[in-house]
Amino acid sequence: MSATTASARLVARDVVLAVDRDDAYANLLLPQRIREAGLDAADAGFATELAYGTLRWQGQHDALIADAAGRPIDEIDAETLATLRIGAHQLSRMRVPAHAAVHATVELLGRRNTGRLGFANAVLRRLSEVPAEERLARLVEGLGADERLALETGHPTWVLRAMRRTLDREGAVDELPALLEADNVPPAVQLVALPGLADPDELGLEPTASPLGRVAPSGDPARIAEVAGGAWRVQDSGSQLAALALTRARPVVAGERWLDLCAGPGGKAALMAAEAAVAGAQLEANELLPHRAKLVRQAVRSIEPQPRVVVGDARRYGRGDEAAAYDRILLDAPCTGLGALRRRPESRWRKQPTDVPQLAALQAELLEAAARAVRPGGLIAYVTCSPHLAETRAIVDRAAALGLRTLDTREVVAELSPGIALGDTGDAVQLWPHRNGTDAMFIQLLTTA
Structure with a gap:
C-alpha cells in the first residue's frame, strides 16, 4: 500500500468523522482535505468514492457493524465508528481485497490504544468472513416491508415513506424502486452557461434537462477555464x-x-x-x-x-x-x-x-x-x-x-x-x-x- 493510498483512506475517514461529529458538509470538506493531502487523481478518486459511498450507505453499514460487533453503534466511540464505517464500505461495496481493507483501515487508529485497535480489527475481520449480502439477508428477516426496503436501499424508513406518498399522488408509486436506486448513483457534475x-x-458538452445546462467532463470542473473564469458554473x-x-x-x-x-x-x-x-x-x-x-x-x-x-x-x-x-x-x-x-x-x-x-x-x-x-x-x-x-x-x-x-x-x-x-x-x-x-x-x- 502506497503512502498516498493510506492518505486517501485517512482523508475519507476524517471526512466521515467530521460529518458525524461536527455536522460538516462532505461536499465542502472533502475537496479541501484532498488538496491538503496532495492526493493525485487516482487517490483523490479513491478517497471520494470511499467517503461519499460510506456516507450514502451509512444506515446499512451501521446495521452490519452492530451485528458484527455485538453491540449498538452508539456504544462505539466516534473515531472508531467512522473507521469501521469506511472499512465496512470497502468490504461490501468496493473492489478492495479483504486483507487490505482490514489492515490498512485499522492502521488509521494508530497504536496508542491497543484495546480500540483490537476491537476494530475483530469487527472488520468478522465482516470480511461473511459476505455482506448474506449478513444483510439475515438482518432483514422479520422486518416489515418498508423497514426491509429501507435497509436494503440505504434510506431512512421515514424518507422512503415520504417519497412513496409523493409518487403515489402522481399515480407513479411503482417508480419508487427506481427513485431509491437513483438516489444511490453518484450523479455526473452538471454545468450552466450563464x-x-x-x-x-x-x-x-452533452445537454441536460435545462436549455442552459451541460454535463461536465470527468475530473475537477474548476480546471475548465470557462468555469474558473465565472462564465460557467456548477x-x-x-x-x-x-x-x-x-x-x-x-x-x-x-x-x-x-x-x-x-x-x-x-x-x-x-x-x-x-x-x-x-x-x-x-x-x-x-x-x-x-x-x-x-x-x-x-x-x-x-x-x-x-x-x-x-x-x-x-x-x-x-x-x-x-x-x-x-x-x-x-x-x-x-x-x-x-x-x-x-x-x-x-x-x-x-x-x-x-x-x-x-x-x-x-x-x-x-x-x-x-x-x-x-x-x-x-x-x-x-x-x-x-x-x-x-x-x-x-x-x-x-x-x-x-x-x-x-x-x-x-x-x-x-x-x-x-x-x-x-x-x-x-x-x-x-x-x-x-x-x-x-x-x-x-x-x-x-x-x-
Missing part, C-alpha cells in the same frame, strides 16, 4: 429550471425589480443575475447568514451589473416601502433537502421527521412575506429541493388565503425543456432524479389573484 457570458454549445439542471421558470415565464420589461429571498449559497442567484443583466432587470439577493451572503457575492462576481446582496431575515419583506415592490420573487425555501440525496449523501441521515413541521412553518411564513412583497400581477416561484408533500403541496395550498393563485408551471417548464417527462402534479412541477436526471426539485409559479 446568459450574456457563455454559449451553452461552445464547449461541445449547477444541477433542476435548479436551473427552477430559476428559469421564473425569469422566462413571460417577457421581461426593462427596469423590473427581482428578489431572491433566500439566496445562499448563490447558484440560482447567479443565474437570475445573469438573466437580469441581459434583460435590463435589477436583482436583489437576500440571505440570512453573513457567511452565506459572502458565498452569494462570490457566485455573482463575474456578472455586471452585480446584484445587490443584503443580509437579513427574509420574513421582513413586504412591509413598509417593500410592500408590493418586486415584479418577480424567487422563494427557494429552506427545506429537508431530500431532493438532493444523490449529491449530498449524508443529508438522508442528518434530518429527522421531527424537523419537517418546523421547516414547514418557516416555509409558510416566507411565502407570506413573498405575497406581501410581490407587485400586483407579479410572479413568485415557490421552490424546494424536497419532494416531501408537507414542504411542497401543503405550503402551496395556502396560496389562495394569501391572495395568490397558481400558474401552469408545467407548461412553462415543458417549453423550457421540450420532451421533459412530468408527472400528474396539477399546476406544479415535481422533478425526479430517476425520471429527469435532476435533483428532486419542486417548482410552483404563483401570481396575485
Whole structure:
C-alpha cells in the first residue's frame, strides 16, 4: 500500500468523522482535505468514492457493524465508528481485497490504544468472513416491508415513506424502486452557461434537462477555464429550471425589480443575475447568514451589473416601502433537502421527521412575506429541493388565503425543456432524479389573484 493510498483512506475517514461529529458538509470538506493531502487523481478518486459511498450507505453499514460487533453503534466511540464505517464500505461495496481493507483501515487508529485497535480489527475481520449480502439477508428477516426496503436501499424508513406518498399522488408509486436506486448513483457534475457570458454549445458538452445546462467532463470542473473564469458554473439542471421558470415565464420589461429571498449559497442567484443583466432587470439577493451572503457575492462576481446582496431575515419583506415592490420573487425555501440525496449523501441521515413541521412553518411564513412583497400581477416561484408533500403541496395550498393563485408551471417548464417527462402534479412541477436526471426539485409559479 502506497503512502498516498493510506492518505486517501485517512482523508475519507476524517471526512466521515467530521460529518458525524461536527455536522460538516462532505461536499465542502472533502475537496479541501484532498488538496491538503496532495492526493493525485487516482487517490483523490479513491478517497471520494470511499467517503461519499460510506456516507450514502451509512444506515446499512451501521446495521452490519452492530451485528458484527455485538453491540449498538452508539456504544462505539466516534473515531472508531467512522473507521469501521469506511472499512465496512470497502468490504461490501468496493473492489478492495479483504486483507487490505482490514489492515490498512485499522492502521488509521494508530497504536496508542491497543484495546480500540483490537476491537476494530475483530469487527472488520468478522465482516470480511461473511459476505455482506448474506449478513444483510439475515438482518432483514422479520422486518416489515418498508423497514426491509429501507435497509436494503440505504434510506431512512421515514424518507422512503415520504417519497412513496409523493409518487403515489402522481399515480407513479411503482417508480419508487427506481427513485431509491437513483438516489444511490453518484450523479455526473452538471454545468450552466450563464446568459450574456457563455454559449451553452461552445464547449461541445452533452445537454441536460435545462436549455442552459451541460454535463461536465470527468475530473475537477474548476480546471475548465470557462468555469474558473465565472462564465460557467456548477449547477444541477433542476435548479436551473427552477430559476428559469421564473425569469422566462413571460417577457421581461426593462427596469423590473427581482428578489431572491433566500439566496445562499448563490447558484440560482447567479443565474437570475445573469438573466437580469441581459434583460435590463435589477436583482436583489437576500440571505440570512453573513457567511452565506459572502458565498452569494462570490457566485455573482463575474456578472455586471452585480446584484445587490443584503443580509437579513427574509420574513421582513413586504412591509413598509417593500410592500408590493418586486415584479418577480424567487422563494427557494429552506427545506429537508431530500431532493438532493444523490449529491449530498449524508443529508438522508442528518434530518429527522421531527424537523419537517418546523421547516414547514418557516416555509409558510416566507411565502407570506413573498405575497406581501410581490407587485400586483407579479410572479413568485415557490421552490424546494424536497419532494416531501408537507414542504411542497401543503405550503402551496395556502396560496389562495394569501391572495395568490397558481400558474401552469408545467407548461412553462415543458417549453423550457421540450420532451421533459412530468408527472400528474396539477399546476406544479415535481422533478425526479430517476425520471429527469435532476435533483428532486419542486417548482410552483404563483401570481396575485
